[in-house]
Amino acid sequence: MSVQLNVVPFVSVDKMMKLVLAIGIERFLSELAATIEEDFRRWHVFDKQPRVASHSADGVIELMPTSDGTTYGFKYVNGHPKNAHSGRQTVAAFGVLADVGNGYPMLLTEMTILTALRTAAMSAVAARHLAPKGARTMAIIGNGAQAEFQALAFKALVGIDSLRLYDIDASASAKCRRNLGRFGFDIRLCSGAADAVEGADIVTTATADKQSATILTDNLVGPGIHINAVGGDCPGKTELHPDILRRSDIFVEYAPQTRLEGEIQQLPADHPVTELWRVIAGEATGRRDGRQITLFDSVGFAVEDFSALRYLRSVLAGTRFFEDLDLLADPDDPRDLFGMLLRAGP
Amino acid sequence: MSVQLNVVPFVSVDKMMKLVLAIGIERFLSELAATIEEDFRRWHVFDKQPRVASHSADGVIELMPTSDGTTYGFKYVNGHPKNAHSGRQTVAAFGVLADVGNGYPMLLTEMTILTALRTAAMSAVAARHLAPKGARTMAIIGNGAQAEFQALAFKALVGIDSLRLYDIDASASAKCRRNLGRFGFDIRLCSGAADAVEGADIVTTATADKQSATILTDNLVGPGIHINAVGGDCPGKTELHPDILRRSDIFVEYAPQTRLEGEIQQLPADHPVTELWRVIAGEATGRRDGRQITLFDSVGFAVEDFSALRYLRSVLAGTRFFEDLDLLADPDDPRDLFGMLLRAGP
Known part of the structure; x- marks a missing residue:
């Protein structure tokens, strides 16, 4: 991962697919399931807020935040059943993992594919105990x-x-x-x-x-x-x-x-x-x-997305499956945001 | 803007600075102020949710969503007073604008600089009526x-x-x-x-x-x-x-x-x-x-961020001040997410 403070690692849809295939779908699911079990075992540490939903006639947009006190994660996800008629996904998502200590995002990722994987991994975790x-x-x-x-x-x-x-x-x-x-x-x-x-x-x-x-x-x-x-x-x-x-x-x-x-x-x-x-x-x-x-x-539930983000981050380091996103303003002097803006000129 | 469904326009810190300078800081502030006034005049249409805050010993991470019924926006923002000691901003932010009708994000942007601009524009709007x-x-x-x-x-x-x-x-x-x-x-x-x-x-x-x-x-x-x-x-x-x-x-x-x-x-x-x-x-x-x-x-308040996102989107079209971000999975057949994943292989 980069040490530049302005940069947030970003996993695009394309990188996510290549990462999952490089790891292997079944191994990815198994390791993700293990991460979910790990987090469910420490259930009490999580901040379990209700999701923040914005409902409309056609669907819903939700923000699903949670934190384990050290790391914060949230997912943006929509649910629009009629989307299939316009060639869109009924559910599309992206997510962010951040450092609770300084509030800086440390991962931004597509989560449409990642959510499909975590939903399946969650189901299989449940079945291991129930089937x-x-x-x-x-x-x-x-x-x-x-x-x-x-x-x-x-x-x-x-x-x-x-x-x-x-x-x-x-x-x-x-x-x-x-x-x-x-x-x-x-x-x-x-x-x-x-x-x-x-x-x-x-x-x-x-x-x-x-x-x-x-x-x-x-x-x-x-x-x-x-x-x-x-x-x-x-x-x-x-x-x-x-x-x-x-x-x-x-x-x-x-x-x-x-x-x-x-x-x-x-x-x-x-x-x-x-x-x-x-x-x-x-x-x-x-x-x-x-x-x-x-x-x-x-x-x-938000904890599962947190597990998915945490697992993803753990397998990213040292790979080529992310890009550096210039998401955070990082002036040399934190008080000099305006000076940084001026210096961006020709 | 792109018509590819997987792509979300992204305004990096670098692009934001160049956009603001290209428009001119004072003109940007004036037009942003006009957008804020426009939105404050239709205050009743906004979904005014409280911000969703995750507090810790060192600071807070907040999600600030709102919607006018047609467009949805949210800002991620932290507040960590000690960050200046580690060369970080005490407040860093990014934001998203999305289409309420299909739930798809239509803009992702840095908001550290944009928030500084909207805070100043908001203050000036107030002063025009109060000073x-x-x-x-x-x-x-x-x-x-x-x-x-x-x-x-x-x-x-x-x-x-x-x-x-x-x-x-x-x-x-x-x-x-x-x-x-x-x-x-x-x-x-x-x-x-x-x-x-x-x-x-x-x-x-x-x-x-x-x-x-x-x-x-x-x-x-x-x-x-x-x-x-x-x-x-x-x-x-x-x-x-x-x-x-x-x-x-x-x-x-x-x-x-x-x-x-x-x-x-x-x-x-x-x-x-x-x-x-x-x-x-x-x-x-x-x-x-x-x-x-x-x-x-x-x-x-979230409505000001909404105005800022809305103004930003309105000035982006036709410019070179954004990148295309591959954020949303877009299989040819919405039911065939897995097939898309398989086809990403070598």
């Missing part, structure tokens, strides 16, 4: 931008080698199978949700519509499975029938946020849930037995 | 990074041509005089605050220490002057003796924030103040008569 032992088959319902990342994270961290794919748009499933061709999965394209969940140890739901839909009904959910609910992640958007929730042991990232944004917005505000960090820290039990239905009601 | 008619002499107490910007904004917008400078560090005043040499001011270096305020129509206080100090005592403040209090801008940091406040008509940006951060934190929470937008919009009176003491208790 049935020896799970090898996962259904993925909703085969959009998150599907392949989920598949690879569950391969790397849980041992999934068989996928059952379903999407209302068959071309999405075909895209998913094509992209995963080189990774050694046994892949089956399914004709519906009922077909997809048959024989699955884990069911991942990752649909994208900003509305409450019932992707899974109660009769489809057999004993012993783990449900990884990724798509229901904002007020008014859920994927699961409430009867499934009532039969499941529910695990969440941060209960105050999940009660607003997750599947459990369909349940009374006092319905018991377990925060996942307690399981990871050994303070609560994850899966108890082979017949229990476990549910990870994932909405994404 | 005595025909004011030509301004005292500036505290001759650090903000001083010259204040001087030029008051020259361009209020007609100040005579400056009386004082700083506990005489070298700061000398620096200020040197930097302002080419701008045609009559400049006098003063031996103390009492000397500086003598004959001044306007007194600007812009000291930097993060503590309550009494830069101005009551006996120094004569009738008819306008006080532009820039330096007292966070909890525990004030510059003026409370007796001065009690004799003044006080104008603020956004009362809920100023009561926490401004000079008026020394007064009861119900002490009457006038929000400046009401004066600008013609709903309240600014200066009534020649003996009234007016006080602008400036702390900086």
